[in-house]
Amino acid sequence: MNITIQLKLWLLGSLSLLCACSTSEPPQSNEKETALLQGLEKRAADNLNSETWNLERFQEDKKMYAQYKEVFSVYPLNCSPFPVAEYEYAVASMPFSIQDSTKTLKGICVGEFATVDSEEPQYGLTIVVVAQNETYSEDVFVQSRNYPYLTAQGIFASQKHHFDWVYAKSPDGFSFCFVNMKLFDLRFGETIVLFPEAEGAFSYQQIRQNPHQYKSLDAFKAVIVDTIQTLLLTK
Known part of the structure; x- marks a missing residue:
């Protein structure tokens, strides 16, 4: 066969293959x-x-x-x-304080139960305020009415600082928390650490540790203390 004809046939075949690929069905959604x-x-x-x-x-x-x-x-x-609409859903919050020789950590964990009969909640948010030489009070309201979305809000307040926060978690895995209008995308860490500063300002860290990675809340708190101590040394 003439080489020119062979080349034309090869080009036509390649073109047909490209057209077939370009018109193929997109992959099905998960x-x-x-x-x-x-x-x-x-x-x-x-x-x-x-x-x-x-x-x-x-x-x-x-x-x-x-x-x-x-x-x-x-x-x-x-x-x-x-x-x-009718639903069955149970939510939870766990306030905690940690005191050592140099600082007080004031915190809250927010979570949900896998079923209404579950004994232990799965926590999806932890907020910790590093309260050096300050006494903080906290209030939290975890609401089940937005089922199957987990929603909560609360405050941390001292004489010098006031933190408002609002939290929402979607069943598709996306969750966020606003703290004084700072948005935290919790896909990149479910524990927020707040460092109050002068003139009502604050700095922060977002870390990936969360309570359900540990056997007990005390074990989780010990890791948080060590992590915050390291953060303070680098500030």
Whole structure:
């Protein structure tokens, strides 16, 4: 066969292969991610459907929010009762303090239970304030009404400093926390360490340690103390 004809046939074959590749179907979406998104979409639709609302719970919330209006008023975001579809979901918070010879660490862990019958929560956020020569109080409100999203908010307050924080965690793995309008993407570390500074300012570190990596909360706190001590030496 003439070499020119052979070259033309090869080029035509290559061109056909390229066209076939360019028109091939895109890879299918991950089935698990698709199912999760569909579940979240259904939950959003259920919350819009008054026929699925738990009206008894809604009425109880109205009474509670009215009775404890002043208590809820301390949080960064206004708290109001709202109707949601039926759900089973349990949430938790764990405040803690650590005192050593040079500083006090004031902290809070926020989490959720895998099921309402679970004994131990899975913590998704830890905030620690390095309170040197200051006494901090804290308030926290973890809300289950946004199921299946974990939501919480709270404050750390001393005479010199005030930290407002708001937290949200999505079932798809994305979670974030605002602290005094500083956004932390918690995919890159679920423990936030705050270092108060003069004139109401603060610096911070974000570390990947979290309580469920350790056998006990005490073991986790020991690691946090060592980590913060190292951070202070480098500041």
